[in-house]
Amino acid sequence: MSNNKNIKSPVDLAQERPMRVQDVPGKTAAHHAENRMEDGGSNKGSQHQEFSLNDDRRVKVLSPGALVAKRFFRNRLAVLGMIMLIVMFVFSFIGGMISPYGEDEQFYTYTYMDKEYAGVVQNDEVRFTVADGKEFGTLLQAKLKLAMTKKETSFTEKNVKYEVTTHGDDFYSVTADGEPLAVASKDIITSAGEELPYEVKYGALTANAEEKDSFEVDGKKYKIDEEGSILDGDTIVGSIGRFIVQPAQAGTKISNEFKEAVQEAINNGAEEFVLKDEEGNENTYTITYKADSDTYSVIQETKTYVYDRYANPSKAHWLGTDTNGMDMLTRLMYGGRVSLVIGFIVVFLSCSIGVVLGGVSGYFGGWIDNLIMRIVDIFYCIPSMPLVIILGAAMDAMRVDPQIRMLYLMLILGFLGWPSIARLVRGQILSLREQEFMTATEACGISIHRRIFKHLIPNVIPQLIVMCTMSLGSTIITEATLSFLGLGVKFPFASWGNIINDVNNAYVMTHYWFIWIPAGICLLITVLGFNFVGDGLRDAFDPKMKR
Incomplete structure (x- = not known):
């Protein structure tokens, strides 16, 4: 008790x-x-x-994920990088949705441009006009020139006698058996509409050589005015002179008024003249002499509807327009989409291939490990940049569709970028497979597939996240480099690289800063943001970092 x-x-x-x-x-x-x-409780003063x-x-005890997040957000550079990436994602994806313009929408404007309208040659050589239905080949022309030089009145060719008649210093006619055959003159007959008959041309040349102002052919009277125009009544049917006026573009009709104005300006030594067109509008023409070819070029200032190329920043276009007349700000937004999407897809492909091969290599070891690592060594020896350049040039030659070309570009870059990830995964798994939890998975009878992808790979995820984040920046730089060289993304699709490619000469680079500087800033912010975030994740996942 x-x-x-x-x-x-x-x-x-x-x-x-x-x-x-x-x-x-x-x-x-x-x-x-x-x-x-x-x-006065009993715990008073107790420790x-x-x-x-x-x-x-x-x-408070934090979970591993919360602890990593806490370390990450303590890093100011990492937070800054996150903000930079958020801004660029909003700019690229949301900005393109709210932009009033399309990615390939082009803008036009009216401008005055100097275009070559006609070419003028002052004739100083004898030209031949052959009678209708007759032949006067190069051999006969050479014989005639020889007779003209020797001032002979006839010449013979193949037992045919040709009579030469001199009408003036630079005007000769040839007959054979009493029938007209051809004329040789430095003066040129140009028809205003239908081709003039030989008799009219001969009569005009004869009247001009004899300084007459009219001539008659088949009972019809023609006049020659002071400007050298040939008139049938009040209608101009042609002109005579030593100037050959030819249009610069096929299909352009040269009027007699234009020919007369050109001849008068050249004879007077004028550098320009004004002439009204058919609609009554006055056009200014400039005459330029080309000493190398001894010709004249007639330049016309015309109002033309063209692309609004390299327009300066304005309210309508905040960053101006590019060489194709497209809004630069909108192109930057869509270019950011393409660059970021290509970066993520390439890294995803590289990561997928690298994780599978690295996981298998690290877990099994032996001959499988040796085989996969030798494949990795081979891929490391491949000169990736020259290979991509060659494939890009081949796609240019094959004229591959720009959209299909982007798909090929992502596949090529992704296929060439997996070896480094495979080597990282293999090294981590080699150290993890010998630990106690893997022995427990084997004792529990868990399949090899689940051991690798459910227990080993998740323990490598932190290192993978860091490496993929760092790789995103380098992938975007690679894509921009290829696009700048013309081997990546093609028009009409935009990327930051091919936007900078528009700066193809020093004049554009120095005078149109709004073409290349904004694209370069976008590349700088994005790549720097990924690098800051990658450094922050690396420090946050490191268990040796101070809390």
């Missing part, structure tokens, strides 16, 4: 137990602590207090 005296009942134990927060519902810990101090599991004064 005496031994039972030392045994305390549950009631006594409850009375001796210190009061806890949950013992008095509806009361806060601070309130009960204050009551115990007032009542140890007991708290419930839901007491705020307990030490």
Whole structure:
């Protein structure tokens, strides 16, 4: 019985137990602590207090994910990089949606341009006009020129005698058996409409050589005015002179008024003249002499509807327009989409191939590991940039569709970028497969597939995230380089690289800064943001970092 005296009942134990927060519902810990101090509780002055599991004064224990996030957001550069990436994603994807313009929408404007309208040659050589239905070949022309030089009145060719008649210093006619055959003159007859008959041309040349102002052919009278125009009544049917006026573009009709104005301007030494067109509009023409070819070029200033190329920044186009008349700000937005999407897809492909091959190599080891690592060594020896340049040139030659070309570009870059990821995964798995949890998975009979992809690969995810984040920046730079060289993304699709490619000469680079500087800034911000985030993740996942 005496031994039972030392045994305390549950009631006594409850009375001796210190009061806890949950013992008095509806009361806060601070309130009960204050009551115990007032009542002279037994815990007064003690160094140890007991708290419930839901007491705020307990030490907070963070999950691994929360701990990584806390370390990441403590890094100011990492936070800055995250902000930079968010801004670029919003600019590229949301900005393109709210932009009032399309990616390949072109804008036009009216401008005055100098175009070559006609070419003028002042004739100083004898030209031949052959009678209708007759032949006067190069051999006869050479014989005639020789007779003209020697001032002979006839020459013979193949037992045929040709009579030469001199009408002036630069005008000769040839007959054979009393029938007209051809004329040779430095003056040229140009028809205004239908081709003039030989008799009319001969009569005009004869009248011009004899300084007559009219001539008659088959009972019809023709006149020659002071400008050299040949008139049938009041209608101009041709002109005579030593100037040959030919249009610069096929299909352009040269009027007699234009020919007369050109001849008059050249004879007077004028550099320009004004002439009204058929609609009554005055056009200014400039005459330029080309000494190398001894010809004249007639330049016309015309109002032309053209692409609004390299327009300066304005309210309508905040960053101006490019060489194709497209809005630069909109092109930057869509270019950001293409560059970012290509970067993510390439990294995803590289990561997928590298994780599978690296995981298999690291887990099995042996001949499988040797085989995969030798393949990795081979891929490391492949000169990736020259190979991509060759494939890009081949696609140019094959005229591959720009959209299909982007798909090929992503596949090529992704296929060439997996070896580094495979080597990282293999090294991590070689150290993880010998640990106790892998022995437990083997003892539990878990399949090899689940051991690799459910237990080993998740432990490599932190390092993969860091490496992929760092690779995104370099992939975007690679795409921009290829597009700048004309081997990546093609028009009409935009990327930051082919936008900078528009700066193809020093004049554009120095005078149109809004073409290449914004694209370069976008590339700088994006790549720098990915590098900052990658550094921040690397430091956050490092267990040796100070908390």
